[in-house]
Each structure stands twice: as structure tokens, then as C-alpha cells.
Amino acid sequence: MLSLITENSIKETVVRVTDRDLIEQVKDGDHQAFEELVKRYEARVAATVFGMLGHCQTAEDVGQEVFIRLFKYIKSFRDDASLATYLTRIAINLCLTELNRRKRRLLIFGGSDDEVERVHIDPDDTIERAEDKKLVHDALQELDPDFRAVAVLRLIEGYSTRETAEMLDLPLGTVLSRLSRAQKKLKNLLAPYIEEKV
Amino acid sequence: MMTHLDLLYRSFDHELSGKEQKILQDALAASSELAAEKARIEAVRNMVAQAPGQKFKPFFSARVMRGIAEMENRGEDFLANLVASFRLIFVAGAAAVVMLVAANAFSGKSLSLDSLLGLPQASLEETWELGDFVLEETK
Numbered sequence A: 001m002l003s004l005i006t007e008n009s010i011k012e013t014v015v016r017v018t019d020r021d022l023i024e025q026v027k028d029g030d031h032q033a034f035e036e037l038v039k040r041y042e043a044r045v046a047a048t049v050f051g052m053l054g055h056c057q058t059a060e061d062v063g064q065e066v067f068i069r070l071f072k073y074i075k076s077f078r079d080d081a082s083l084a085t086y087l088t089r090i091a092i093n094l095c096l097t098e099l100n101r102r103k104r105r106l107l108i109f110g111g112s113d114d115e116v117e118r119v120h121i122d123p124d125d126t127i128e129r130a131e132d133k134k135l136v137h138d139a140l141q142e143l144d145p146d147f148r149a150v151a152v153l154r155l156i157e158g159y160s161t162r163e164t165a166e167m168l169d170l171p172l173g174t175v176l177s178r179l180s181r182a183q184k185k186l187k188n189l190l191a192p193y194i195e196e197k198v
Numbered sequence B: 001m002m003t004h005l006d007l008l009y010r011s012f013d014h015e016l017s018g019k020e021q022k023i024l025q026d027a028l029a030a031s032s033e034l035a036a037e038k039a040r041i042e043a044v045r046n047m048v049a050q051a052p053g054q055k056f057k058p059f060f061s062a063r064v065m066r067g068i069a070e071m072e073n074r075g076e077d078f079l080a081n082l083v084a085s086f087r088l089i090f091v092a093g094a095a096a097v098v099m100l101v102a103a104n105a106f107s108g109k110s111l112s113l114d115s116l117l118g119l120p121q122a123s124l125e126e127t128w129e130l131g132d133f134v135l136e137e138t139k
Helices: A004-016 A019-027 A031-053 A058-078 A081-109 A127-141 A145-155 A161-168 A172-197 B004-013 B018-029 B032-052 B060-108 B113-118 B124-138
Strands: none
Touching: A004 B004, A019 A031, A019 A058, A031 A058, A031 A145, A031 B060, A058 A081, A058 B060, A081 A145, A081 A161, A127 A145, A127 A172, A127 B032, A145 A161, A145 A172, A145 B032, A161 A172, A172 B004, A172 B032, A172 B113, B004 B018, B004 B032, B018 B032
């Protein structure tokens, strides 16, 4: 009974700790606080890097690199910024660098981009949901990286067009036009499947 | 000229003016094709929005922490190597200076600073004479 109460109170304490508190603890050298931050934001970073790079080992590596960069530069992290936005910005920049690297490699060595696994099945998903995920991810990989970045931030992460523009350091008009084109392409790729389902 | 379809696409991500909203609503009411297109776009956007849920492989946070530990160790190793290398260079340099000073002291048979450092001992007059010699030669 006592252990249950203690466990619950520990859980409540953990929930109450804000990102800002954890960041201060990390700045004081607390590695456990940093691990807690990683656990809080890994799903968000995963959505960005898998959306941008598809399912591959590189996406895992980029995900790790995002958090390692956060750790390196956490002392210069400003309190007024949102950690989620900061991490997404790092993730998008690292993904764009990785996609440029892939493009250069394909130009030099030719062949196809075999790093991306075209089929990925999450054991927790139903067959239909797994199929939907696969279709969406395959469709995203068909977009040009610049258009994909806009689509991931706006359509998957749910940032506003203004936030997306700030994150990518682009004029709002460019974001809107890229989004419109990305949306048209996604519709062409996914609508037949949706109509078939209906 | 913006078409109704462009207006429809814009309406998902950008706030339309009152006039534009009215135009779009009228167009949607008049065209079943445009209404169907709107439904298609909504379905695609929902499908894309619901697609995430992709996870990193298990023990991701542990792997990140291991990466950080390795990075820190690399940094410490670099610093330790730098200090060790510098110490060796410092000891070797100091030994060379001591040997040079000792050699000068024995060969010059004098303990003056110039002698120890191996500098020639020239007086001020000698320096002037050397200057005159150079001037005469150039004439």
C-alpha cells in the first residue's frame, strides 16, 4: 500500500516537472533530466525524421543526432523558445542535409535510393492502419525535399503556415505555394486509394 | 486570375477575406465537382495527419545517452592527449635550453647573460664603426 502511494506520488512529481525545469537541471549536469526530455520528445522527432527520410537506419541516426545537438547546445537554449519547435527545426535541417547528401551520392554513383525501406510494419498497428501509413510515407517520399519539409511541418506536425515559414526561413508566400503543390501531388497519389476504400 | 479551385486549396492553409469566402461558398454550392474535390482534399489531409505514430526502435533514449557519453569521453580524451603531448614538448624544450646554456657557459668561460645565450659582445663604438664601413663600401 505504502509502496503504491510512493509510486503514485513519484509519478505525479515527474508529471509536474516542466521542460524548463528539466533544461535547468541538464544545464547543471543532470543526465537523467536529459533522458526524460528525450523520452518526452522522441515521438515528435520520429514523426519529422521518418516523414522526411522514410524508414531507414539513417532516420534513426538522424533522430539520435537531433538530441545530441540539443545536449551540446542546451546552454545557449533560450528560455522563451519552445523546445518542440527548436527540436523540429534541428530535425528538419539535419534531414535536408541528409537528403542533399543522398542526392549527391546518387548523382555520383547512380542507382536507386535503396536506403529507404518501402515496407514497414509496426506490430501495434492493424493491417489497414499499417497500409495507410505505408501509403502516406511512400507518397511523401515522392515529393521534392523542399516540398516535403513544408508538408511534414504543416500537415503532420500541425504547425501554422507562419510557423512553418519561420522554421524553414522562407517567405509565407513560398510556403503557401509549396504547400499547395505538395497537396495536389499528395491528392493525386492518395485519392485513388481513398476512393477505393469508400 | 484566381480560379475557384485555387481558392479552395488556399482556404485550407490561409485565411480568406470575407469576399473570397463568399465567392468560394457560392462556387461550392453551385458545383458538385468542386464540393467533391473539397471532400477529397479533406480526406487526404486527414490521412496524412493520422499517418504518424512511427516510433524509433526500442531503447532509443538509452542509445542517445550512450552517444552523449561517448561524445563526452572523446572530448575528455582529446584534452588529456593534448595535455600529455604539451607536457612532453615542454620538457624536451626546457632540456634543450638548459643544454644550450650549459654549452655556452663552458665554451665562453664567462657567466654573463650574453655569453650564456651565445650572443656576440659588441660595444657601441664597434657598432658605429661597422656602420661607417658599410657607408664607405657603398660609395
